[in-house]
Amino acid sequence: MQGQHNQQAYDRGITIFSPDGRLYQVEYAREAVKRGTATIGVRTPDGVALVADRSVRSRLIEPESVEKLHEIDDHVGVASAGHVADARKLVDFARRRAQTEQLRYGESIGVETLAKSITDNIQEHTQTGGARPFGVSLLIAGTEDGEPHLYEADPSGVATEWKAVAVGGDRDVIQGHLEEEYTAELSADEGVGLALEALAQADSDGIDPASVDVAVIDAETDQYQPYGVEDVRDIVADLDVEVIDEEEE
Numbered sequence: 619m620q621g622q623h624n625q626q627a628y629d630r631g632i633t634i635f636s637p638d639g640r641l642y643q644v645e646y647a648r649e650a651v652k653r654g655t656a657t658i659g660v661r662t663p664d665g666v667a668l669v670a671d672r673s674v675r676s677r678l679i680e681p682e683s684v685e686k687l688h689e690i691d692d693h694v695g696v697a698s699a700g701h702v703a704d705a706r707k708l709v710d711f712a713r714r715r716a717q718t719e720q721l722r723y724g725e726s727i728g729v730e731t732l733a734k735s736i737t738d739n740i741q742e743h744t745q746t747g748g749a750r751p752f753g754v755s756l757l758i759a760g761t762e763d764g765e766p767h768l769y770e771a772d773p774s775g776v777a778t779e780w781k782a783v784a785v786g787g788d789r790d791v792i793q794g795h796l797e798e799e800y801t802a803e804l805s806a807d808e809g810v811g812l813a814l815e816a817l818a819q820a821d822s823d824g825i826d827p828a829s830v831d832v833a834v835i836d837a838e839t840d841q842y843q844p845y846g847v848e849d850v851r852d853i854v855a856d857l858d859v860e861v862i863d864e865e866e867e
Contacts, residue, residue, distance in 0.1 A: 632644075632744065632745075632746075632747070632749065632750060632751070633745055633746070633747055641744060641774075643744075643750060643751055644744055644751050644773055644774050646751075646753075647700075647750075647751040647752065647753045647754075647773035648755075648772065648773055648774075650700050650701055650753035650754070650773075651699050651700040651753065651754060651755045651772075651773065651785060651786060652786065652787060652789065653700075653787065654698075654699040654700040654701075654754075654785075654786040654787060655670070655671040655672065655673055655686075655699065655786055655787055656670075656671045656699065656784055656785070656786040656787050656788055656789070656792055656817060656820060657669070657670040657671070657686060657697045657698060657699040657755075657757055657784065657785050657786050658670070658697075658757075658782075658783070658784045658792060658796070658813040658816055658817060659697065659757040659759055659768045659770075659780065659782065659783055659784075659813075660768075660781075660782045660796070660800070660804070660809035660810070660812055660813050661759075661766050661767070661768040661780070661781050661782065661809070662766065662802075662804040662805060662806050662808070662809040663766070663802070663803070663804075663805075663837065664766075664805050664806040664809075664836065664837055664838070665761065665766050665806045665809075665834050665835050665836040665837040665838075666695075666759035666760065666761070666766045666767070666768050666809075666834065666835045667759075667806055667809035667810045667812075667813055667832070667833075667834050668687055668695055668697040668757060668759050668813075668831075668832070668833045668834070668835075669697075669810060669813035669814060669817060669830060669831070669832050670686035670687050670697050670698075670699075670830070670831040670832075671686075671786075671817055671829065671830060672684045672685075672686045672829055672830070672831050673826075673829050674829070681828065681829060684702075685702070685706075685831075686698055686699075686702075686705075686831055687831045687832075687833050687844065688705075688709045689833075689842045689844075690709070690712045690713055690716055690732070690758075690760075690842075691713075691716040691720075691726060691727065691760075691842075692726070692840065692841055692842060693726055693729075693760050693761050693762070693835060693840040693841065693842065694712075694716065694727070694729060694732060694758065694759070694760035694835065694842065695759050695760065695833050695835055695842045696708075696709055696712060696756050696757065696758055696759070697756070697757040697759070697831075697833075698754050698755070698756050698757075699754065699755050699785040699786030699787075700752075700753050700754030700755055700773075700785075700786070701752070701753040701754050702754075704752040704753050704754040705754045705756065707752070708736060708739070708740070708752060708754065708756060708771075711735075711736065711739055712732060712735075712736055712758075715727065715732060715735050715736075716732060719731075726840075728762050729758065729759075729760035729761070729762050729767040729769070730762075730767065730769070730777075730779075732758065732760070733758045733767075733769040733771060733777045734777055736756065736758065736771050736777075737771045737775045737776060737777040738775065740752050740771060740772075740773065740774075740775040741774070741775025742775075743775075744773075744774060744775060751773045751774075752773055753773065754773070755770060755771065755772050755773065755785040755786070756770070756771040756785075757769070757770055757771075757783065757785060758770075758771060758777075759835050760835050761835050761836070761837045761840045764837050764838070764840070765837070766835065766837050767779065768780050768781070768782075768783065770783050770785060772785075781800060781802070782796040782800045782809075782812070782813075783796070784796060784816065787820070788819075788820035788821075791819050791820045792816045792817065792819060792820055793816075794819075795815065795816040795819045796812065796813075796816050799812055799815070799816075800812065806834045806836065807853060809834075810832055810834065810845070810853055811853050811856070811857055813832075814830065814850075814853065814854060814857060814859065815857055815858075815859060817830070818857075818859035818860065823860065823862060824859060824860025824861050824862045825854055825859055825860070825861055825862065826861075826862040827847055827850040827851045827854050827861070828847050830850055831844075832844070832845035832849070832850050832853075833845060
């Protein structure tokens with residue numbers, strides 16, 4: 619019983635390591651991310667594709683009110699998986715950081731600089747008393763001098779650069795498909811297609827284009843470009859995946 623009591627003490631204390639070197643609250647925050655719907659990023663020479671499943675739990679919810687993709691600056695976008703409110707706080711932080719860089723230095727913030735600023739903020743919440751970790755993972759995508767970049771920020775405050783990555787629910791299945799099918803020669807639209815195919819691997823019912831958010835940060839223009847539902851339908855139509863289209867039902 620004494621050992622169990624000690625474990626519960628480490629469980630409650632965000633600033634205390636357990637004897638085996640674990641921060642339980644950070645691990646619980648990662649579990650919160652797994653309960654969110656999937657979000658995928660694919661880096662290509664033409665830009666970075668972000669695809670997010672924003673399936674809603676009720677047909678009475680306005681789908682547009684569920685936001686998982688966010689424009690941070692002209693050249694940077696963020697996608698989230700996990701607690702929406704936590705994501706919104708980090709998105710607001712990222713936007714302020716990007717604006718500060720523009721006002722102070724007269725130039726756009728670097729993608730790596732922004733990713734590390736966000737993860738520094740996340741990390742502070744793993745060692746500050748009276749706070750808790752953010753229950754969200756972010757994919758930070760952008761271009762810098764025509765070069766595309768894709769970073770994952772997890773609840774521990776680690777920034778990892780990826781060629782293609784998934785966060786949220788069914789990550790193992792989706793990541794497995796990305797590992798098998800990714801190539802460095804993909805176009806931006808092919809990157810979107812790969813992400814949609816990977817998303818379909820985790821849902822036997824198929825994909826509803828109206829419940830998927832897509833954006834590309836274009837390497838040539840350094841611009842964040844959201845895709846409309848019709849754009850997503852056109853890409854899905856060329857894929858070998860099951861399609862659910864509620865407009866046609």
